[in-house]
Amino acid sequence: MGTIFWPKDPLDGNDMTLLTSILRRWCERYEVELTAEESSRKAKELVEWFEFGVKDPIELAELIDDKHWLVSRI
Numbered sequence: 001m002g003t004i005f006w007p008k009d010p011l012d013g014n015d016m017t018l019l020t021s022i023l024r025r026w027c028e029r030y031e032v033e034l035t036a037e038e039s040s041r042k043a044k045e046l047v048e049w050f051e052f053g054v055k056d057p058i059e060l061a062e063l064i065d066d067k068h069w070l071v072s073r074i
Contacts, residue, residue, distance in 0.1 A: 008051050019046055022061050 011019070023043050027034050042064050049063050 011047070011050075015050065018057060019043075019050060019060075022046060022057060022064070025061065026064055 023039065023046055024034065026032075026042055027036075027039055030038075032038050046060060046064050049060055054060055054063065
């Protein structure tokens with residue numbers, strides 16, 4: 001078995017704290033349970049933006065709030 005190259009840095013505790021706080025604020029704003037399906041979709045989107053290189057908390061919050069543009073999923 002060969003070595004798998006994963007180009008992304010692993011999320012550390014600080015990253016998870018940041019992402020969790022953004023997601024919790026989004027859930028509170030829209031009155032969505034943290035365990036709801038919509039919350040899971042937003043969490044996935046949030047991690048994708050973070051791994052893409054967006055690190056600013058305000059920008060991340062705006063992106064999952066669809067304030068920049070709408071990203072459609074197929």
